[in-house]
Amino acid sequence: MRARSVLLAAAAAALTAACTTTVEGDPTMSGITPTRTTPTPTAKVVTLLPKRLGEPAGIRDDALGLMVSFQFDKIQVDPKCTGKSRTKATNGHFVAITITAETGPNYDGTTLTDLNTADFKVLGPDNTQDTDVRTPAADKCFPTTDRLPVLSKPDKTYRGRIVLDTRFTTGTIVFRPGTLEGNGGWSWGF
Secondary structure, eight states, X not given: OHHHHHHHHHHHHHHHHHHOOOOOSOGGGGTOOOOOSSOOOOXXXXXXXXXXXXXXXXXXXXXXXXXXXXXXXXXXXXXXOOOTTOOOOXXXXXXXXXXXXXXXXXXXXXXXXXXXXXXXEEEOTTOOEEOOOOOHHHHTSSOGGGBOOXXXXXXXXXXXXXXXXXXXXXXXXXXXXXXXXXXXXEEEEO
């Protein structure tokens, strides 16, 4: 019985030696650059889903389904403002966005109650950011009746405009609402 155990151990050692590959040498000799062993700090990753005019975006609740969907119907640079107390853009240009938003049947009244202009920013063609695009001048561009109302009731469609005040006439509009967990959001070119 002992001879059999020794024989099995020897056979296992021979098989292991036959199946083992040893790599030796300098990795730079073959054109391979060794990787760093110390971790490098990572940047905060922001996930933006690019959208086109008329393409819906939305927020779902795992248990309740669709809470809010919305789409940008039109983006207009330097629109003709019709508000009674309108003034010139603080940052140089107004960008008006016509939006259609719909609340789902189980809308809770707290998920994305408005498309708050404080949650928007505008990126210029060179990715320079305008983050302070909510100004009193932008709020006065159109009468209150033209603005997108607060989303307050389930199973309802809302339509209106929001206005951003930016130095850019072309670029990307970014919307990252504070009600979203993590770093998600959407972007639209204009």
